[in-house]
Amino acid sequence: xxxxIRKVHPVLKVVNGSLVDxxxxxxxxxxxxxxxxxxLCLVVQIATGLFLSMHYSAHVELAFSSVVHISRDVNYG
Numbered sequence: 001x002x003x004x005i006r007k008v009h010p011v012l013k014v015v016n017g018s019l020v021d022x023x024x025x026x027x028x029x030x031x032x033x034x035x036x037x038x039x040l041c042l043v044v045q046i047a048t049g050l051f052l053s054m055h056y057s058a059h060v061e062l063a064f065s066s067v068v069h070i071s072r073d074v075n076y077g
Contacts, residue, residue: 006016055074057066 006012
């Protein structure tokens with residue numbers, strides 16, 4: 001009988017053992033995965049909010065120019 005390539009190839013065997021055939025507890029479900037992804041999204045949003053707040057000025061006369069500065073001069077802004 002022919003074995004799948006993920007169980008024969010050395011690199012794919014490592015990936016298969018750590019991701020596909022990983023034994024997990026029975027109480028972990030799809031909702032745990034969604035919860036961890038939502039937690040990761042929350043951490044990313046908090047971090048980007050902190051980085052944006054370093055460059056933003058809430059003063060009436062400086063708010064627009066700070067948004068333009070973020071859009072043009074800040075990396076990935």
